[in-house]
Amino acid sequence: xxxxxxxxRYKIIEKRQSVAFWCNPISGHATLYWYQQILGQGPxxxxxxxxxxxxxxxxxxxxxxxxxxxxGVDSTLKIQPAxxxxxxxxxxxxSLDRVGVHGELFFGEGSRLxxx
Amino acid sequence: GIQVEQSPPDLILQEGANSxxxxxxxxxxxxxxWFHQNPWGxxxxxxxxxxxxxxxxxxxxxxxxxxxxxxLYISSSQTTDSGVYFCAVERNNQGGKLIFGQGxxxxxxx
Numbered sequence: 001x002x003x004x005x006x007x008x009r010y011k012i013i014e015k016r017q018s019v020a021f022w023c024n025p026i027s028g029h030a031t032l033y034w035y036q037q038i039l040g041q042g043p044x045x046x047x048x049x050x051x052x053x054x055x056x057x058x059x060x061x062x063x064x065x066x067x068x069x070x071x072g073v074d075s076t077l078k079i080q081p082a083x084x085x086x087x088x089x090x091x092x093x094x095s096l097d098r099v100g101v102h103g104e105l106f107f108g109e110g111s112r113l114x115x116x
Numbered sequence: 117g118i119q120v121e122q123s124p125p126d127l128i129l130q131e132g133a134n135s136x137x138x139x140x141x142x143x144x145x146x147x148x149x150w151f152h153q154n155p156w157g158x159x160x161x162x163x164x165x166x167x168x169x170x171x172x173x174x175x176x177x178x179x180x181x182x183x184x185x186x187x188l189y190i191s192s193s194q195t196t197d198s199g200v201y202f203c204a205v206e207r208n209n210q211g212g213k214l215i216f217g218q219g220x221x222x223x224x225x226x
Contacts, residue, residue, distance in 0.1 A: 031212055042120075042202055042216030043159075056213055089157055095212065104149060105204075105214055107159040 002026065004108035006092050012114045018080035021111045025073070025094030031055075032069055033105065034077050035091040043091055049075065082115045089113070118143045118207045122217035129193050129224050137188040137220045139203030147206035148179050149214065150188050154199045162188070162201075193224045 005024040013019050025032050031050050035043035046065065048055040051072040060067065064083070069075040079086055089110040119142040129135055139148075150162040163170050163177040165186065170177055174193075179186040190197055200221050204214040 033212075033214075042204075042218050044216070045213055048212060091159065093159075104161055104164040106161060107151075110157050110159075112157070 004092055004094055004106055006090075006108035006111050008111055009109065010112050010114075012116065013082055014116050015084055016081040018078065019082060019113060020079075021077045021090050021092075021113075023075045023077070023092030023108060025075075025092070026106055028096065029094035029106075030072070030097050031095045032075050033093040033095075034067055034075070035093065035107075037089045037091055037110070039088070046077070046090075079113075082113075084115050087113055087115045118145070118205065118215055120203060120205055120215055120217035122201075122203055122220050124220060125218065126221045127223070129222065131193060131195060131224055131226050133193050133224075134189070134191045135193060135222070137190070137201050137203075137222075139186045139188070139205075139217055141184050141186075141203075141205050143184075144208045145181065145184075145205040146208050147214070148181075148186055149204050150177055150186070151202045151204065152197075152199050153202060153219070159202070190222075193222075195224045195226055198222055198224050 034046045037043040046060045047057040047067045049069040067077045089112045091110045093105045093107045095105045121140045123138045151159045165177045165179045167181045174191045176189045200219040202219045204216045
């Protein structure tokens with residue numbers, strides 16, 4: 001079974017530029033998550049989708065970050081304009097249904113962003 | 117919000133040694149997972165263990181939900197076990213939101 005796919009793996013941009021990350025979850029997984037992991041810290045949830053609806057985006061900096069999950073499958077996370085502090089790894093994860101109801105979270109390899 | 121504390125923050129082992137990593141959490145949870153983040157940044161699922169004990173090869177985990185802690189045991193460590201180990205919990209009725217600890221960085225020397 002294919003895992004969670006993410007692209008690009010690496011991206012270097014200058015501050016105030018924009019960037020987009022793509023995620024394709026495990027087939028059949030209804031719930032999709034975007035996490036941000038800053039170097040030396042644990043991942044932090046940015047946004048959670050159930051099918052194509054947003055469940056939790058309380059920690060998403062909405063002035064610069066946006067995310068969508070069209071048709072309840074693939075998802076895109078965009079940052080515009082980027083700041084230096086956005087340098088991090090952006091991790092996408094999926095689960096069959098709500099974690100705690102149907103089980104585990106599975107992560108992609110991540111997209112590493114460097115903002116200069 | 118819920119607090120997740122992992123200890124120790126860093127650990128250096130000689131190959132073949134055993135170790136225990138601990139995760140304490142401050143509130144009731146209905147999900148707990150252990151992950152290994154390898155040097156390339158990939159988060160690998162180790163255990164989904166909201167309660168009880170599970171074993172997978174040289175690794176085992178125990179969660180005592182009533183006392184709000186979980187332990188990850190690594191026996192006969194190998195250099196490939198190096199990396200960061202994360203504990204993540206979902207607080208009761210929080211709709212799937214996993215909160216991560218700060219991790220334990222393990223280095224296994226040959």
